[in-house]
Structure formats: structure tokens, C-alpha cells
Amino acid sequence: MDQQLRVLVISSGGAPIGILPLTVVREKTRVGMVRVLTYPLRDWGTFFGPIGPNPTATLTLAMKHIRETPRDWDLL
16 A cells, blocks of 8 residues: 655644644546545554544644645545
8 A cells, every 4th residue: 555654743832742643545437536634544443643642632723734735635
């Protein structure tokens, strides 16, 4: 599987609070190829998400960053 790794290190108040590992993968669909921003190893059947002491804040700040920056993917 061809993956492009994206790792976001999230900080608040100048200090890191968490890490969000992501990857962009190409998936074939009925309408053609789409690029999906997702978790690495998403097919392993276990939960993957933010790493750190405050996963909610990490995910919230990561989604804000993703929303505000240019993207090279089609689906989240």
C-alpha cells in the first residue's frame, strides 16, 4: 500500500501536548481513485488516535490545523 506519512505534533502554550499520526492513502472507488487522510495501520482492527495525556485537546487542535492548511487529500 502506498502511503504518505503525516505526523502532527500538537502544542499548546508553547509546549507539546500530543501527537497525531496520519497518512494519506490512495483508494480505488467506483468514481476513480481518491486520496484519504486516515490513521496508519487503520486495517489492523484496533483503535488508533491521538497520543498524549490529553487526546481530546490534541484531536481538536489537529482538526483546526487540518481545516486551515492546504490539503493534498480528498476525504478525511
